[in-house]
Amino acid sequence: MFHKEGAKLILITTVIVTAWILLADSFIAIDWLRMVVQSIGLVLLILVLQFFRNPKRNTHVDDTTVIAPVDGKVVVIEEVYEDEYFKDKRLQVSIFMSPINVHVTRYAVNGKVNFSKYHPGKYLVAWHPKASTENERTTVVLENRLFGEILYRQIAGALARRIVNYAKEGTQVKQGTDAGFIKFGSRVDLYLPLGTPINVVLNQKVKGGETVIAELPSHE
Structure with a gap:
């Protein structure tokens, strides 16, 4: 689950990283270099996703x-x-x-x-x-x-x-x-x-x- 405050940035990052990966696949002929460039994009997306994660918490509600x-x-x-x-x-x-x-x-x-x-x-x-x-x-x-x-x-x-x-x-x-x-x-x-x-x-x-x-x- 992700927090609603990250929705716009997650969408933008996903679009940019997808385009990055497709361009690398089309224009970089060297296999190892293409993989490095694509991996950088995936790491960026993962960082954004983990930052806006919103895990469920089991709160024991207690006024004291x-x-x-x-x-x-x-x-x-x-x-x-x-x-x-x-x-x-x-x-x-x-x-x-x-x-x-x-x-x-x-x-x-x-x-x-x-x-x-x-x-x-x-x-x-x-x-x-x-x-x-x-x-x-x-x-x-x-x-x-x-x-x-x-x-x-x-x-x-x-x-x-x-x-x-x-x-x-x-x-x-x-x-x-x-x-x-x-x-x-x-x-x-x-x-x-x-x-x-x-x-x-x-x-x-x-x-x-x-x-x-x-x-x-x-x-x-």
């Missing part, structure tokens, strides 16, 4: 947990000051996605979208300390019925040039469902209340829609 919004590696777990929405200290958990990771963004919790904003910006490497405040990004705040508000931020990387965000203010969303897409390398930051029990460690690989990042305190 925050699940990973994306695939990748945990690169930050620290207390920070969040100055855009909360304007107070929060626990930040950041997940870095390489170009070979699945780049679908999924909702980390059930809840209502209280805030959703796009920010144009730079394209620093995604692990740069200033990427959270200077890169192209979107900020989304979800209100969960047990916990309250959490914030996640999609951040473009050095290769990314477009962030897709489906979160609309005032709508109800379901944990694990499609929240958007970031093209070609990026990062997602989660901002949780101080003291939230974290279930992951630095450099751990996580799977979007399945890995439990944190346990929200239950009020029941």
Whole structure:
């Protein structure tokens, strides 16, 4: 299964690669050279297809947990000051996605979208300390019925040039469902209340829609 955001690029790439292979077959007489040229085209198509893949995930919907919004590696777990929405200290958990990771963004919790904003910006490497405040990004705040508000931020990387965000203010969303897409390398930051029990460690690989990042305190 492929994500809808890749439909146009997949079609264009398929047409170009098909023409590339046919032209190579017609105009390159040397067998080994023709095979090399055709293989380059196939590799390009495979790379595009794998980037836009959208595998089904088995999300265990639970209001007491925050699940990973994306695939990748945990690169930050620290207390920070969040100055855009909360304007107070929060626990930040950041997940870095390489170009070979699945780049679908999924909702980390059930809840209502209280805030959703796009920010144009730079394209620093995604692990740069200033990427959270200077890169192209979107900020989304979800209100969960047990916990309250959490914030996640999609951040473009050095290769990314477009962030897709489906979160609309005032709508109800379901944990694990499609929240958007970031093209070609990026990062997602989660901002949780101080003291939230974290279930992951630095450099751990996580799977979007399945890995439990944190346990929200239950009020029941």
